[in-house]
Amino acid sequence: MGTIIIDEREFEVDGDGFLQDPHIWDKEVAQLLASHDGTGELNDVHWKVINFIREYWLENDMAPMVRALCQAAGIRLREVYELFPMGPAKGACKIAGLPKPDGCV
């Protein structure tokens, strides 16, 4: 669908900027995607959320509910939107390298 270049690395992405191939994802890619979308430097709490999303997706082939990731990362709902300005879907799930979820996102 398209490519984006972040720090001289080129990524194939869909129209919404989600990785075309979720399997090329690694921690470095996550940080690059986070810098690209304005989330910035990823801290420990970011990583708790991202790792949970990633593992959940690998196991269940879908993004987790925001409830599950709040509980897994030990954060309040409000904090998710502060941590990821683009929200849990176009922010956190994108940075975790998932394909775009269906629906109004």
Add this chain to the structure above:
Amino acid sequence: MTISDERKRQGLDLLSEKMTGKLRTHLNSCVHCGLCGESCHYYLTYGEDKYLPGHKVDLIAGIYRRYHTLMGRVAPSWIGAHDLDDERIDEMIDVIYGGCAMCGRCTLHCSVGVDISFLVRTARSMLAAMDLVPASLQSTVDAAVTTGNNMGIPQKDLVDTLLWLEEDLHMEPGFEHAEIPLNRKGVNVLYTLNPREPKFFPMSISAMAMVFHAADESWTLSTDYYDVTNYAYYSGDDGIAAELVQRLFNEAGKLEAKTLVLAECGHGPRAIRWEGPRWIQTPYPFRALTVVELMAEYIRQGRITLDPAKNRETMTLHDPCNLARDGGVIEEPRFILKHAAANFIEMTPNRENNYCCGGGGGQLAMGEFAERRLRVAELKADQIRRTGAKIVVTPCHNCIDQLMEVNKEYQLGVKIKTMAEVVADALVLR
């Protein structure tokens, strides 16, 4: 792309099936005045003829003339008749799906009253019959059909989220006994959700639970069928659209609800309330209305009290096309904001003349055309910027998601909120 003759035949058969007096009239009425161009956010952005609403009409009208008129059969080029060939199909996918939000602004402004969005949807129905719905849109439709909601949320995950929200609600002063009732029979209100709420943005569910609590409403959510969206309205597939409406209809019957209340959404209420009874060929024995109208009713009847001073930041309203222009829910959100916000500013144009946010017509779901979706939203970004507002409120989750992206893309620095959140923030408990 190459489409087999058999699939083309399926598209043409669909057009024949749909050939009513109404369709024929609208297909024959465009006078090519071109005034529709200025109504269309695609044409205003790109200035290319292919985005002219009148051109979109021609795409399907040409096919109609070719296969449904005598002149079209004997001398097609004289009357602008056109074969349904591969090239025409590519063109249709490009602008009928990828270059139109079915926002209806051109329909409102058409000098002769052609219902252009009706023709665009008919063209989408032809493409759907040929199996040519863009993959991302089709996958959202498929999720709704196979799982009962457009995000494929398992029932257990939904229930866990709703219980968690209820628990959280009890920590709010004054809401210690507020409930999020599940599958309760014989209530007044069966409320619906956009699956995006429980999945990613549940604040609006809590907000509505607070409003229901304050209004002392008897209400429930269903954990079987609750999805207010109907993406088959956008894909053009009437069979699936009807199936999705039928499920909600059955659910309201099963729970013996008196009122079906449609969550903050544009196309959902359009599909369920206005198209639904025709699709399922059954009038509703219950009342169906949008949550925006319901909240306005609560205020009017004194069932909830709001203090506008609790929302002091400047606020503007984005009218969702399907709700305002096409659904007539125009003054209710303003009435609510008059009571719920201290500094409300209209964007211009507004009400039935408002511009689409860019995410309508299934555009938000169609990653294939995402670049256009953000580019055509510049009009909306400018509208918002000119108000100077700090908050944009809109009663549609699809608009909200698009506006969140627009906010980032055009660096507007605003907050985007649902109507329920604004009302919940202004509640005064007695």
